[in-house]
Amino acid sequence: MSNHLFDQLLPQSLDQERVFIAAGPGRDLTFGALQTRSAKIAHALVAAGVVPGAVVAVQIEKSPEAVLLMLACLRAGAVFLPLNTAYTAPEISYFLGDAKPRVFVCDPARLDELKPAAASAAVAHCWTLDAAGEGSLTQHAAGQSPSFANVARGPNDLAALLYTSGTTGRSKGAMLSHANLASNAAALCGLWRFSRDDVLIHALPIYHTHGLFVAINVALLAQAKLLFLPRFDVNEVLALMPGATSLMGVPTFYTRLVAHPGLNHAVSANMRLFISGSAPLLAETHREFSARTGHAILERYGMTETGMITSNPYDGERRPSTVGFPLPDVAIRIAEPATGALLPQGEIGVVEARGPNVFSGYLNMPDKTREEFRADGYFMTGDLGFIDPQNYLHIIGRGKDLVISGGFNVYPKEVESEIDALAGVLESAVIGVAHPDLGEGVTAIVVARPGAMLKSDAMLAGLKTRLAAYKCPKRIILVDDLPRNSMGKVQKNVLRQTYAALYTA
């Protein structure tokens, strides 16, 4: 039986002995182990009632076993829903309630805290998996057969559900099909020339498109090897570099590498490719990295809803401050945000994309889905950009009110709602301010109720019980009132100007 994505990622003919994930003593995974161990987990999922199309939600630490679980979900015909490990119990409660997974796998250390959320979403099984690969999931898989007849899945069947925050209201679950993921992985593997000779340093988290589908799927297709790090650590990445060929990272990886005295031509001599994405890479970082190593970072652009859309070329000029050209089979255009009228080359408008990579819609949100597509199938990214005379796409800002901190998206509305709910707060405005390490720092400007005495520390402590830590403001600034225009709307542009040098001065 054919299983569209899995058959492409892991054809039977692979060299079983080759190592795919190198993760330290006793933790390596060969291609053979990917087959047999994911089969065991797939059996366990089926035994737990995971039928084709059922959702399996996971909030687990990065580990080789987490990759096995993703593959097992594909094989069982399930929809894989990875969740950021930083999400708090109230956040998890929303995702489980919306996606209604059959199985939820979480860190054993958080089982007691998260069980009530799973129970109220009527999740049938709450399993565990820790960073060492231990937990009830491993026990359920232990006695199972190492071969599994993959559930048949076609190109349009769902493979994954990835939540992306919304400008208004709650997070939206982007439904990604087997074809969305397979087409993007194949395009990137070809474009970036990944092969069996590649050794990719994998230091990204594996609950987002970048670390999960860009890095892992491309490496699988190429039968390359992954050097798996639990998280980004500049010293460890530099230590691995002489034995590696490639790195994928968010701009913070590159600003931290450039700030390290150990980055030089010698340490990167074996590397062939450095890729950056998820947030804008400063031209200054691009140039300095080039000067220090002789490598021009390849910047690409994408979204959860679309996977990768554009990439700078492998051959040819990798231009700083641009995100390159559309991937093969992907079309982009620039439109006037309000009317959708197409704009001539060089003019700034909203970037729209169409292609086999573009998702089919948001779970349980048909209206929201309709709002974000044009009638002819183009998806409105909400990013503002223009196409230069050499056809390079430049992203120059966002039409959507969004802050990207160290590659994680934070929607101000969500943070403002939580701040406004704190005792003594009258109102708040959350903005992104240039931050030397994170690109943008989440910054809250807060007005107290008359007579109330607000303390930043106490407010932060309150926020941390509700919001993932990366969404919490790096600074809270107390003011008497917020600047407003004649319509009464808060002027965030004025606030951005006022606090522009907050983290750099």
Ligand code: MCA
């Ligand atoms: C951690 N913290 C952060 C962030 N990361 N705060 C703001 N922004 C962040 N990105 C907080 C922690 O909660 C902690 O707070 C404190 O900062 C230090 O945490 P630590 O874990 O030591 O930080 P780190 O390990 O140095 O992490 C920074 C990082 C990491 C390496 C930049 O955030 C990261 O790996 N980001 C990658 C994100 C990513 O994969 N994005 C791709 C999305 P406290 O001290 O209060 O506890 S996919 C996407 O965007 C599209 C599709 C695309 O185009 O790729």
Ligand code: AMP
């Ligand atoms: P997410 O929805 O979390 O996947 O984040 C997608 C958003 O990240 C895009 O809409 C862009 O705003 C931003 N993004 C991704 N790559 C780049 C890039 N190379 N340059 C600028 N912004 C980027």
